[in-house]
Amino acid sequence: MFINLIEIYETLKKEYTIPEGWWPGENQFEIMLGALLTQNTNWNNVVKSLENIKNKNLLYPEKLYVLDIEELQKLIKPSGFFKVKAKYVKNLLEWFKKYDFSFEKLEKIDKITLRNELLSVKGIGKETADSILLYSLNKLSFVIDAYTKRMFSRLGLNIKSDYDAYQKFFEENLPENIMIYKNYHGLIVEHSKNICKKKPLCENCIFKDLCKYNKGA
Known part of the structure; x- marks a missing residue:
């Protein structure tokens, strides 16, 4: 299944409000x-x-x-x-x-x-x-975690479920923009904590019409 990362990013941005750069810290x-x-x-x-x-x-x-x-x-x-x-x-x-x-x-x-x-x-x-x-350090290195793998495997991303494969997919399909990298990871975390949990709340999900997991595929 084709996954349009930018479309998903824009949808997440409309749904969740996070601080620019997301990760908290004074320095x-x-x-x-x-x-x-x-x-x-x-x-x-x-x-x-x-x-x-x-x-x-x-x-x-x-x-x-x-x-x-x-x-x-x-x-x-x-x-x-x-x-x-x-x-x-x-x-x-x-x-x-x-x-x-x-x-x-x-x-x-x-x-x-x-x-x-x-x-x-x-x-x-x-x-x-x-x-x-x-x-x-503001380097373009996309962070992959368990939330990312869970959310995108449910959406239908069919790649090897390891860190390097996921990171390669994101870095090859996103613009080289530090704030997109930072905010995207944060938005994935927010969505996964609120909706795409271990036991997901599919009825409330902004991706329910897209998600293979919700469709029982």
């Missing part, structure tokens, strides 16, 4: 850190962890780098798996230190190099790496 480092902490938890728990860090005036890569790991564990405990995630945060900061904790330096490096480096950091998978690249 690039908060977005980077949030992208890691959101692994295997909901965003509200991440917010609590980030607030703990802010309340201690520690939302700076240089400060978290030297912070005792046990103290870091306490601060990020609300986001779950806090002992493992504290190690992952330290791993990410060790990588970032090579660039003197400078986002300006990171932004001068090409996407492929950065992505490969991020994926070499223990604790950083494809979704986390692409979230950092897109939302923190």
Whole structure:
């Protein structure tokens, strides 16, 4: 089945109101850190962890780098798996230190190099790496998650159900526009949380006339 990504994007935009750029965060480092902490938890728990860090005036890569790991564990405990995630945060900061904790330096490096480096950091998978690249570093790297696969497989997208295949499809069929990339992923998340759930609310869906799942195909 042919999937027109731009038509779907425009339909989602009419249905949902999201902030431009979607991902919340006061600065690039908060977005980077949030992208890691959101692994295997909901965003509200991440917010609590980030607030703990802010309340201690520690939302700076240089400060978290030297912070005792046990103290870091306490601060990020609300986001779950806090002992493992504290190690992952330290791993990410060790990588970032090579660039003197400078986002300006990171932004001068090409996407492929950065992505490969991020994926070499223990604790950083494809979704986390692409979230950092897109939302923190403004690189054109479309984020794929379980919501994306569920929604588009139901719509009838017939491609291999793995991360790389989905990302390739989106990046080959979308204009190279950073805000479309950012907002599209956010709109998919909103639609999947509200309508295209594990048990979908098909009767209320803006795509019910298009969706193969709703038609019982």
